[in-house]
Amino acid sequence: MLRCAWCMKKIKDDKPVFGLSVKFADGIDYTESEGTIIQVGLRTRNTSVPMIVTAKGSDAKNEGTDGIFALCSEKCGTKMKSTLTKELSFKEFKDISLG
Template sequence: MKKIKDNEPVFGLSVKFAEGVDYSDSEGTIIQIELNTRNTSVPMIVTARDSEAKTQGTDGIFALCSEKCGKKMKETVTKELTTFKEFKDISLN
């Protein structure tokens, strides 16, 4: 939930949506995702169907401010089984 300042490093967590989850109407945009286990929502980039990320199996990307934040998000995504199937780290620097 922290704002990432200009010229600061950005970390990423890419996710694959669970079966039946469809955000295709939001491809290429940033949307708010409800995280039920944390009772909050966070922004997520929905990959476009013709993007390199999508062809590599990534459905969404969370931009993160630090590795510590990434660890917390991984734990949360693991619990959000109704929305996400899996995740992997990426670096957006």
């Protein structure tokens, strides 16, 4: 079971999962964390949020996605994207549907 990276609500298995995929900025290296979920600190929220680091050789990685934030709704996705844009350095954002 995943948790929404924005509101931290549990996302039940029978509910849709939205995602915000990111491409890391040059110089950012999470190779030791590939295929795991890590915590990313957000200063303005005074908390950390979970991010899935894509695994080497995965479809997502092969399509240029380095990390994915799982979200419970498009509303949470909009808030997450806005905060990440202000706080962290990513090359690119893409809204995705995880099913």
